[in-house]
Amino acid sequence: MSPTRLGRTRWRRFTAMLLGGLVATTGLILLTGTGVLAASFSISGMPFTVTSPRLHGTGFAQYAELDQMVPGSPNEGDTGGQVVVIVSAINDAQLDGLCQSIALGGINLKITAGSASNKVTADTLVVDSDLITGNADFNNIEIGRDASTLDAVPGKKGAIGVFGQQADEVTITNLKQNNYATTAATFHLPNLRMAFTSDGC
Template identity: 45%
Template sequence: MLASHQTETVGRTRWGRFGILFGLSAAAVLGLLTLMSNGALAASFSVSGQQFKVSADRLEATGFVQYGTVDARTEPGGDPSSQQPEPVAVSAMKTAKLTNLCQSVVTDLGDFGSVTLKIKAGTGRDPVTATNMVVDMSALDGNASFRGMEIGRDAATLDKGPVNDPAEIAQRRQGFFSQQADTVVITDLKQVAWATTAGEFNLTGLSLRLRWGKDECF
């Protein structure tokens, strides 16, 4: 796929693995993990050992950038001083709108079984809105349409994403593969993530429920 300006790129996105999504070689990822384990590279974000699932009928975003980095992961009940490196795919966007948003996380309670926390929002006329949203993920499926797409850019030179989030900008590793677009629309979005941050996050029609057993978004 060739980078282009003011053009539209349409296709089905199926990004199940970090290396496939970003074109990073196994050696590059291994190098990051080695540097982090030796204390030469600080993890950009400390995350829990539980991933969560997010789905939406439609995501519309402006100022979209995407690249790879490494988070520090702590297992539930584990020692925070013994964090493990977790390679992640980062998607950051200046503004985002999500229609029919669902977020779920399942917690294993051992002999008591499991419990699911599920959040729904933006199911009515007004969508969920966010500014400077950053998602650290491990998988994404959907149908994506990009405008003003640039693929293969040095991550340290990205200029279309959020500009007032120093923590996010610091994650952009020099010389690493990245891509960016003026706008992106993803329909039938299904995402597995480690973390989400946002400068502002407006959940219209918020519904939060706890249920015994597994009741995930997908």
């Protein structure tokens, strides 16, 4: 094979690999932007409270996972920088109002939005919690399904061998969560108000 021929072959291979990488990267960016893939990030380790009078969702999945803090985080405590969380994913969610607060040493950063007549809405809502309370109703629920096979919310599933559950619909009244992370493809918060307050949610 001549040097010219070899050079052409190498450049063609390089170009093909480069284009393949660009296509894959672009695909991941598009999938993340549309909520099909989760945008992974290190949690702060500071829990925040979320409450709502009523949540209704279509497409529901739930499984356990480990959230990771940045190494050396001052919030590690005796956790080793890891928190076991309940991941709750909802394909389409509606909330009759929402309150979120985080305690900041004697003061709270509090966010309120929406109402029963002007709902908070979210697509591909994913919440990482270590405590969830309320009154729940499910339609067509499957309990004990392997988390790696969950398909109620596209792209949201756990690891092989992990306990999971999913349902076509979920309704929770008097919802209260202790959360470490929230992501959503879209999040609509009408009448949003954010302020420092003496009380939380």
